Amino acid sequence: MFVAFLKFLMRWFQRLVLVAALIALGIWLFYIGREHQIFLDNKTFGDFKALEQVNVSINNGETVELMPRERDMKKVVGPKFEIKAEVFDDKGEISNTITKTINLCFSKDIMINLPAFAGGAENFIVPSPK
Amino acid sequence: MIRKFFDIVANNAVPAIFILISAFAIPLSGFSASYLVQELLTRIGRNSFLILSLLIPIMAGMGLNFGMVLGAMAGQIGLLFICDWGVVGIPGMVLACLIGTPIAIVLGIFCGHILNRAKGREMVTSYILGFFINGVYQMVVLYLMGWVIPITNPTLLLSRGYGVRNAVSLMGIRGVLDNLLPTVIAGTEGAKQFLNVNGANTYLLLQIPCLDGAIRLPLATFIIIALFCAFIIWFRKTKLGQDMRAIGQDQGVSHSSGIPVNRTRIIAIVISTVLACYGQIIYLQNMGTLNTYNSHDQAGMFSIAALLIGGASVSRASIANVFVGVILFHLMFIVAPMAGKNLIGEAQIGEYFRVFVSYGIIALALVLHAWKRNREREAARRSMRGDK
Numbered sequence: 001m002f003v004a005f006l007k008f009l010m011r012w013f014q015r016l017v018l019v020a021a022l023i024a025l026g027i028w029l030f031y032i033g034r035e036h037q038i039f040l041d042n043k044t045f046g047d048f049k050a051l052e053q054v055n056v057s058i059n060n061g062e063t064v065e066l067m068p069r070e071r072d073m074k075k076v077v078g079p080k081f082e083i084k085a086e087v088f089d090d091k092g093e094i095s096n097t098i099t100k101t102i103n104l105c106f107s108k109d110i111m112i113n114l115p116a117f118a119g120g121a122e123n124f125i126v127p128s129p130k
Numbered sequence: 131m132i133r134k135f136f137d138i139v140a141n142n143a144v145p146a147i148f149i150l151i152s153a154f155a156i157p158l159s160g161f162s163a164s165y166l167v168q169e170l171l172t173r174i175g176r177n178s179f180l181i182l183s184l185l186i187p188i189m190a191g192m193g194l195n196f197g198m199v200l201g202a203m204a205g206q207i208g209l210l211f212i213c214d215w216g217v218v219g220i221p222g223m224v225l226a227c228l229i230g231t232p233i234a235i236v237l238g239i240f241c242g243h244i245l246n247r248a249k250g251r252e253m254v255t256s257y258i259l260g261f262f263i264n265g266v267y268q269m270v271v272l273y274l275m276g277w278v279i280p281i282t283n284p285t286l287l288l289s290r291g292y293g294v295r296n297a298v299s300l301m302g303i304r305g306v307l308d309n310l311l312p313t314v315i316a317g318t319e320g321a322k323q324f325l326n327v328n329g330a331n332t333y334l335l336l337q338i339p340c341l342d343g344a345i346r347l348p349l350a351t352f353i354i355i356a357l358f359c360a361f362i363i364w365f366r367k368t369k370l371g372q373d374m375r376a377i378g379q380d381q382g383v384s385h386s387s388g389i390p391v392n393r394t395r396i397i398a399i400v401i402s403t404v405l406a407c408y409g410q411i412i413y414l415q416n417m418g419t420l421n422t423y424n425s426h427d428q429a430g431m432f433s434i435a436a437l438l439i440g441g442a443s444v445s446r447a448s449i450a451n452v453f454v455g456v457i458l459f460h461l462m463f464i465v466a467p468m469a470g471k472n473l474i475g476e477a478q479i480g481e482y483f484r485v486f487v488s489y490g491i492i493a494l495a496l497v498l499h500a501w502k503r504n505r506e507r508e509a510a511r512r513s514m515r516g517d518k
Contacts (some may be wrong), residue, residue: 026228035302077218084293108216 033081036082036104038074039111039128042066048115053088056114060084066114079104087118140502145441148458151487155462158469164320164343168309168466172247173193173460174418175308175351180409181359181433181452183402187449189366190398191378194434197241197256197399202426203267204233209303209411209420210294212273214283218302220310223415226303229406237263238403242396249381253444257411260430271376271422294422310350317341321360351412358405359449374398378445392474409433435459438495445499 038058044050050068058061059081064072082101089095098118102125104110109128116124139146156166177502180198187195208230241259248255250430275281276292286294313334316324321337324344365371373394376384385391411427414420437447440455462484470480 022228026225029221029225029228030215030217033217033219033225035216035218 033077034079034106034108035075035077036081036107037109037128038076038083039071039109040064040066040074040114041071041111041126042114043069043071045113045116045123045126048113048119048121051087051118052090053092054114054118055086055088056086058082060113076104079106083112083117085114085118117130140498142441143498144439145454145458145489147494148439148462149413151462152458153463155211155465157463158193160472162342164341164345165220166461168345170457170460170465171345172308172416173463174456175355176413177436177456177460178452179358179412180406181436181456182355182362182449183405183409184433184437185362185447185449185452186365186374186405187398187402188442188445189371189378190374191445192245192395192396192398193253193438193444195256195399195402195406196253196268196392196430196434197245198258198402198406198409198433199260199426199430200237200241200263200307201230201234201262201403202410202429204230204237204403205407205410206230206266206414206420206422207233208407209272209300209414210281210286210298210422213298213300213302213420214281214419216302219306222303223306223411226411227408229413231404234404234407235400238400239396242399242402245399246392246395255480259431264427267426268423290323292345296422298420298422300414300418300420303415305416307412307415308342308348311353313347313349314342314344315347316344320344341385348416351416354412362449370394370397401503418494431489431492432459435492438487438492441500443495443502445503459488494503 040048042054044054044091048101050070051066052068054066055063056066057073058074058076061074064074080101080103082099084097084099086094087096087098096118100117103111111126111128113124113126144262156321180202183198183201184195187193205226208226208228211229212218212226217225241256242431244259245252245255258501270279272293274292275294276287281292281294286298288295311334313336314321314324315336315338315343318337318339320341320343321335324333325335366375373384373389376387376389377391381391406429410426413429414425436455436459437451438455438458442448442451442455465479466484467477468480469482471477471478
């Protein structure tokens with residue numbers, strides 16, 4: 001009787017472990033496979049003035065050229081991405097290059113304020129447009 | 131002798147008719163061999179998994195599982211969720227399978243219980259059950275999604291704020307499995323042209339000098355289908371598989387020998403429904419568009435038609451029937467409109483002809499099966515009486 005009960009418990013335990021493993025797999029797939037919209041915004045943000053020209057590439061992909069008050073959008077898949085911004089001065093020469101890896105975790109879309117990003121501000125991620 | 135000839139004709143009548151029609155239609159269509167092979171390879175990859183999911187219920191003596199549309203609906207629900215969450219690529223496809231699996235299992239158990247109450251009339255029961263669950267599916271998708279079930283992606287929802295749109299783009303997972311191992315088979319000239327256009331690093335190139343043009347091969351999909359075929363062959367040899375075959379032969383004898391008939395039949399339907407769920411996901415990743423309210427409707431009918439055209443019957447089907455069926459059925463799909471256009475000047479006539487022949491063939495296969503079964507019963511009765 002006791003052995004039968006143990007077997008019953010063991011079977012349910014195995015089933016629970018299997019279900020938990022499948023749920024964990026689902027969460028992991030959601031984490032690594034989610035597509036995110038990254039809005040790149042070159043507008044004045046607080047003390048940070050809009051940049052004359054900034055070239056941005058995400059994950060070493062196609063470069064986006066943004067002039068003052070321009071906004072663009074790129075899509076990335078996965079929780080992490082690398083952003084590289086080349087800031088141009090008035091003479092049209094690269095004055096600053098910033099490369100950073102951003103972890104999105106479970107959030108969907110983000111907007112990066114490029115003047116704040118180039119200026120080294122902590123809060124360069126702003127709410128994305130609806 | 132004559133009887134043997136009739137037996138051979140009756141057993142192979144359906145594929146023979148299709149081979150005959152194709153033999154006339156292919157030259158009339160004017161398509162090149164490489165075009166036909168390319169189209170057929172794409173369609174084999176797209177449909178084979180769905181058709182293979184029908185084999186296990188046939189093995190268990192449950193006939194053609196028209197209830198596979200239940201699995202297709204489960205797969206579509208999985209796809210709707212990944213579209214809403216924005217999960218793309220292979221993870222998106224696997225996640226859709228994970229979401230669809232429990233839904234398919236529940237629907238399969240439900241279907242199995244009902245079919246156990248309608249023994250001997252499984253096909254018509256599962257066909258009608260498909261309509262019933264279609265109503266439930268439509269209620270969930272049309273009214274509950276976006277209202278009770280959270281759907282946040284506005285591109286999925288109808289303008290009223292709830293209910294899913296009729297056409298959903300699956301761009302995030304379109305062709306992800308087909309292009310996972312990009313492979314091209316090409317002749318010498320075709321290979322050169324292909325490499326000029328697509329670059330050398332992205333494709334695995336197999337050269338066959340005599341071939342004209344280049345043919346893309348959905349290798350990863352074919353590997354999955356091959357694994358599924360291996361699973362079916364292995365499954366037939368397991369205890370459960372042997373039980374199913376025994377039940378397919380005679381339920382009474384199986385019950386007397388201690389096989390849990392009802393439970394085994396439910397398992398057969400659950401396996402078929404879950405596999406149909408995966409099959410529909412593979413099918414839709416190839417298509418790239420989900421027709422929310424109609425995609426699943428045709429899944430059952432097309433798969434069953436292809437299997438019957440491959441020479442299978444209600445009680446006997448093999449892996450070979452699946453591939454012969456999918457080739458013949460889809461060959462008709464490809465060549466019939468163009469053959470009709472070249473012959474009569476109207477592509478629609480060819481399409482009407484294809485629809486008429488394809489679904490007429492289902493009726494013919496079912497009539498042949500009923501006729502053969504009656505004849506076998508009659509023969510069994512005669513032999514019991516001691517008559518010749």
